[in-house]
Amino acid sequence: MTIFAQFFGATHEVTGSFHLIHTDKSRILLDCGLFQGRRKEAEMKNRALPLDPAILSNCVLSHAHLDHCGRIPMLVKGGFSGRIFATATTADACAYLLKDSAKIQENDAAYLNYKIVRNFLGGVAEGGPKMSKAKRRQVKTLLKASEARLNDAIIAKVQAAHHLERIEPIYTIEDVEACLPRFFGQDYRQEFAVADDVSCTLYDAGHILGSAMPLLSITSGAGRKNILFSGDVGRFGKPIIRDPTLSFACENIDLLIMESTYGDRRHDDDGDLKGKLKDVLRETFARSGSVIIPAFAYGRTQELIYFLHELYMEGAVRKVPVYIDSPLATNITHVFDRHPENYDSDTRRNFLNNGIKPFAFEQLRFVESVEESMAINRDQKSHIVIAGSGMCEGGRVLHHLRHKIHDEKHTILIVGYMGRNTFGHLLQEKAAAYEQGGRQGQAPTVRFYNKEYPLRARVATIGGFSAHGDYDELLRVIRESNLRVKKIALVHGEEEQISAFQKRLQNTGYDVVAPRQGESVEVP
Numbered sequence: 001m002t003i004f005a006q007f008f009g010a011t012h013e014v015t016g017s018f019h020l021i022h023t024d025k026s027r028i029l030l031d032c033g034l035f036q037g038r039r040k041e042a043e044m045k046n047r048a049l050p051l052d053p054a055i056l057s058n059c060v061l062s063h064a065h066l067d068h069c070g071r072i073p074m075l076v077k078g079g080f081s082g083r084i085f086a087t088a089t090t091a092d093a094c095a096y097l098l099k100d101s102a103k104i105q106e107n108d109a110a111y112l113n114y115k116i117v118r119n120f121l122g123g124v125a126e127g128g129p130k131m132s133k134a135k136r137r138q139v140k141t142l143l144k145a146s147e148a149r150l151n152d153a154i155i156a157k158v159q160a161a162h163h164l165e166r167i168e169p170i171y172t173i174e175d176v177e178a179c180l181p182r183f184f185g186q187d188y189r190q191e192f193a194v195a196d197d198v199s200c201t202l203y204d205a206g207h208i209l210g211s212a213m214p215l216l217s218i219t220s221g222a223g224r225k226n227i228l229f230s231g232d233v234g235r236f237g238k239p240i241i242r243d244p245t246l247s248f249a250c251e252n253i254d255l256l257i258m259e260s261t262y263g264d265r266r267h268d269d270d271g272d273l274k275g276k277l278k279d280v281l282r283e284t285f286a287r288s289g290s291v292i293i294p295a296f297a298y299g300r301t302q303e304l305i306y307f308l309h310e311l312y313m314e315g316a317v318r319k320v321p322v323y324i325d326s327p328l329a330t331n332i333t334h335v336f337d338r339h340p341e342n343y344d345s346d347t348r349r350n351f352l353n354n355g356i357k358p359f360a361f362e363q364l365r366f367v368e369s370v371e372e373s374m375a376i377n378r379d380q381k382s383h384i385v386i387a388g389s390g391m392c393e394g395g396r397v398l399h400h401l402r403h404k405i406h407d408e409k410h411t412i413l414i415v416g417y418m419g420r421n422t423f424g425h426l427l428q429e430k431a432a433a434y435e436q437g438g439r440q441g442q443a444p445t446v447r448f449y450n451k452e453y454p455l456r457a458r459v460a461t462i463g464g465f466s467a468h469g470d471y472d473e474l475l476r477v478i479r480e481s482n483l484r485v486k487k488i489a490l491v492h493g494e495e496e497q498i499s500a501f502q503k504r505l506q507n508t509g510y511d512v513v514a515p516r517q518g519e520s521v522e523v524p
Helices: 039-047 072-077 086-119 133-144 150-160 173-182 273-286 298-313 329-339 345-350 371-378 397-404 423-436 471-479 495-507
Strands: 004-009 018-022 026-029 058-060 084-087 144-146 185-188 193-194 198-204 211-222 223-230 252-260 293-295 320-323 363-368 384-387 412-415 445-448 451-454 458-461 482-490 511-513 520-522
Touching: 004 482, 026 298, 058 193, 072 086, 072 173, 072 193, 084 086, 084 198, 084 211, 084 384, 086 133, 086 150, 086 329, 133 150, 173 298, 198 252, 252 471, 252 495, 273 293, 273 298, 273 412, 293 397, 298 329, 298 363, 298 384, 320 329, 320 371, 345 397, 371 397, 397 445, 412 423, 423 445, 423 458, 471 520, 495 511
Parallel strands: 026 058, 058 084, 084 185, 223 252, 252 482, 293 384, 293 412, 320 363, 320 384, 412 458, 482 511
Antiparallel strands: 004 018, 004 520, 018 026, 193 198, 198 211, 211 223, 445 451
C-alpha cells in the first residue's frame, strides 16, 4: 500500500488544520482544528467532520490554538477511541482552551435560541414590522431570569411546544471533559510509538509555549518513510520560548507538510519592543492616565507580562498595578508557570537562575470575578489592564473601554493584528485620522454596547508581537536546518500567501504542491 497524506482543513486558508496520514496499517490524524471566520460559513464547516472518527488510530497535535485543536471534543464524541499525543504543555493548555471554547458555543447557542423564541412570541417575521417596546419588555420578562441570565428552561419549553428550530452547541463542556483523558503529554526530542508502524518525535516550533513540529517515522514494506509537519512556525529571537528547531535527529524528510501563513510577507524590523512599550507607558503615566491592552490569552498576554516584569525590575517605568482581566489568560499564565522546562535560555538566566518567577510580581493581579473587573474602573490612579478579546470584538476589554475611551489622558495600546472588519481595526483607523488632523475639532465617535462614545483616548500600536514566522523565517527552517527534503506540501495559507511561497520554493529547486480540500499527496 502507498503511504500518502490527505488534507481536509487549512487548505488554501488559515483555519481548520486537519491532515490525515494513511499507512499500510494505520491512519494518523495531524491536528483537529476549528474553522474560524464568518459565523455561518464557519458553523457549517465545523458541524460535520470530514471522516468517521472511528477509523483513526491516533492523533498528534501540534499546538493548543483552536484552529489546530478546537474540534477534538467532536472527534471523541463521534467515536474516536485512540490517544491524542502532544507536548505536556499543549495537553495542559487544551483543558482550559477547549472548556472556554465550549462555554462560548453554549452561550452563543443559548442566545440564538432566545432570539428565535423572542421573535416568535413577539410576532416578528423576517422583513416585517419590529416588535413594540411594550411587547419587547413583556417577552424579555418571560425569557430572562435577570438582565444577564436567560431562562433556558422556558425557552426550551416554548421551542418544543411550538416545534421551533433548536440550536445546539457544536460541543459542550461535558464533551470536553470526556476527551481530556485521551491526551498524553510527551517530551520534546523523545521518540514514542503512535501506532504499530509509526513512531513520532516532537521538535520545538517556536510559535507558542509547547508548540511542536511532529516528525512521523513510518515503517512499511517500502522501507522507512519520514513525514515532518511544521505546525505553525514561530519567530526567531522572541522572549520566553525557544527558537524554531534547526537541528533534527532525522535528516531525510520524504514529505514536509509546511505552513505558509506569511508566505508572501516579511515582518517589519521589530526594533526594541520592550523600549516601545516603555515609551507608551511613560507618556500615559505622565498624563496620569491608564493603559488598556486588548490581547490574546495564549502567548501575547504572557509576553506582555514578561516585558512589564523586566521594566519594573529595571525601574524603567512607574510600578502601577497590572490587571490581567481574562479568566482564560489567567489559566494559561498558570500553564506557563507550570512548564518552565520549555523556557528559553534568556528567561532561565534573567529569572529562574535568580529564583524569580517570570509571570509573578508584586503589582500583577489576576482578576477573577466580573465584580472585581468592574471595580477596576473606579480606580482613578494610573494602572494597566490586559484583557480579552484580542481584536476588541467582545469580552471584558469592552467595558474597560466604555469607562476610558472618552478621556484623552488614557491610552488604548494595540499589540496585535486587527482583522479588517473588527472593532479594533475601526479604533485604529479613526484614531489615526484624528491624529493626522492634529486632534482638532470634535473627536470621532464609535458605537458599542448600543451607545455612541467619543474616541478621545490615544490609540497606540506596537507591531512586532506576531507569533508567526514570515517567509524568511519559514525558509530558514528548510534551508538552514540539517533537513534534506524530497517533497513539500503547503498548507495553512490564504491563496496569495500560499501561491507566492510555492513559487519561492520552486525557484530554489524544491518539489512543491499546494493540495486542495480532500486532495491526497503520495509520500515519495
